[in-house]
Amino acid sequence: AQRVTQPEKLLSVFKGAPVELKCNYSYSGSPELFWYVQYSRQRLQLLLRHISRESIKGFTADLNKGETSFHLKKPFAQEEDSAMYYCALRGPDGSSNTGKLIFGQGTTLQVKP
């Protein structure tokens, strides 16, 4: 079964500390992996996708197929990074490919001053 697991509900760090938000997935095939972010009182928005291999707002994520992980990292957290982060997967589901996203439960990142 397709599944995305974010083991931490809350991650609290001090400003300037490194951040790693964990994401593991279960999928038989080659999925697309994403990180979405929701800042306070804003809508969910795409942060980055693994196929882009880019860094957004200092965040990076590497797809590790051996460990089936897609952890989100930032070397130095900023207070404005405080938000809810969702890892998501997209891929063919059996014989269909409808583009639907499968989300993890989300991790709240709290960056303290």
Place this chain on the structure above:
Amino acid sequence: NAGVMQNPRHLVRRRGQEARLRCSPMKGHSHVYWYRQLPEEGLKFMVYLQKENIIDESGMPKERFSAEFPKEGPSILRIQQVVRGDSAAYFCASSPPGTGLSYNEQFFGPGTRLTVL
């Protein structure tokens, strides 16, 4: 482009009433997805529609829930005879048509928070 619009933002219904949630996709987007977020959980896919067609409704509860995306007007998620367990945030996302088997980025609306008393 105003982004994906959802209304109402908050909806309160009593048990047994009907709830209608509306989603206006971004201009040029013909694909609409509905997701539900129960308290303390992540978003869960419900249904995927293109204009006048339901493409994938594998995440929809078998009873009381229906969705449509007419040729003109917004997509509507309809919940009949609501129960307390339907209380959740309902998100709509839209995307432009993909090419071949690829799918484009989904842009999310602000959500409708349904409370069933």
